[in-house]
Amino acid sequence: MEAQELIPGSLNEQQLMMLRLLKKPMPEGDFIQIRRLAVKLLSKQADETIEEWEAKNNITEERYEQLSKKHFRSPSAKS
Numbered sequence: 001m002e003a004q005e006l007i008p009g010s011l012n013e014q015q016l017m018m019l020r021l022l023k024k025p026m027p028e029g030d031f032i033q034i035r036r037l038a039v040k041l042l043s044k045q046a047d048e049t050i051e052e053w054e055a056k057n058n059i060t061e062e063r064y065e066q067l068s069k070k071h072f073r074s075p076s077a078k079s
Helices: 013-021 028-056 061-068
Strands: none
Touching: none
16 A cells, blocks of 8 residues: 555545544454455445446347357457
């Protein structure tokens, strides 16, 4: 992490609040639990974004199946 990332002017209010909450060291187990919850939340948000994109672009499971059977590699250049 770069020093500039820790300058208060470069962080939003939510980031500053999280830093204040995590200012004091905590037991490793608690930290792992918080980290897992954050990853779970970010994963859920990514899933929702992908689902919205699929709905907007009419992407179906069948379309993924079709794409999985296609050949996408470009032909190799012969020397």
